[in-house]
Amino acid sequence: MNDAINTVEKYFELSNQANLVEIGKMFSADSIYNSSRTGLHHGAQQIMKMMTKFYAGFDELKWIINSIKETQSNIIEVDFTFNGLTKEGLAVVNTGTEYFVVHDEVLKSVEVKSR
Numbered sequence: 001m002n003d004a005i006n007t008v009e010k011y012f013e014l015s016n017q018a019n020l021v022e023i024g025k026m027f028s029a030d031s032i033y034n035s036s037r038t039g040l041h042h043g044a045q046q047i048m049k050m051m052t053k054f055y056a057g058f059d060e061l062k063w064i065i066n067s068i069k070e071t072q073s074n075i076i077e078v079d080f081t082f083n084g085l086t087k088e089g090l091a092v093v094n095t096g097t098e099y100f101v102v103h104d105e106v107l108k109s110v111e112v113k114s115r
Contacts, residue, residue, distance in 0.1 A: 004102040005068060008076045011100075011107060016062050018055055024048045026107045035112035037094075058092075060085040066095075076100040 007026070014022045027033075027044035034040045038054060041047045055061070061084040068078045077099055084092040094114050101109035 002070060003105065004074045004076050004100070005070060007102045007105045007107070008068065008078060008100050009065070012063050012065055012078075012080075018061065020048065020052060020055065023051065026105070028106050028108070031106070031108055031110075033110045033112075035110075036114050037112070056087075058084045058086055059089075074102050076102060 011023065011026055014026075024044055024047075027047050029043050029045075031044055031047060032040070032042055033047045033050070038050050041050050061082070064081045064083070066079040066081060068076065071077050077097060079097050080095065082092070082094040082096075086092060096112060096114035098113075099109075099111040100107055
C-alpha cells in the first residue's frame with residue numbers, strides 16, 4: 001500500500017478516536033477542507049475550529065471506509081458511511097465520498113460529498 005492511502009487511513013482512525021490534536025497535525029496552513037455539510041475552510045486553524053464544533057455535537061461517531069483507492073498520484077478517493085449519535089440522542093447515518101490530496105503525509109485538500 002502507498003503512503004497517501006496510509007495517511008488517509010490514519011486520518012479515519014484518528015477521526016474514529018476523536019483525536020483532534022493528532023488530526024490537527026495532519027493539516028497545514030494552506031490546507032483546504034470543503035464539505036457540503038460544513039462549508040469551505042482554509043488552513044489548519046479554521047479546519048480544526050470547524051471539526052471541534054462538529055465533534056462537540058456528538059456523543060458517538062464512527063466512519064467506516066467502504067472502499068479506498070488512489071485515482072491519481074497522491075489523490076485518494078474514499079467511499080464512506082458515517083454513523084453518529086448526537087448529544088440529543090438522534091441517530092445519524094450519512095454516506096458519501098471523500099477526496100483527499102496528500103503530500104508528504106499532509107492533507108492538502110479534503111472534499112466531502114455527502115449523498
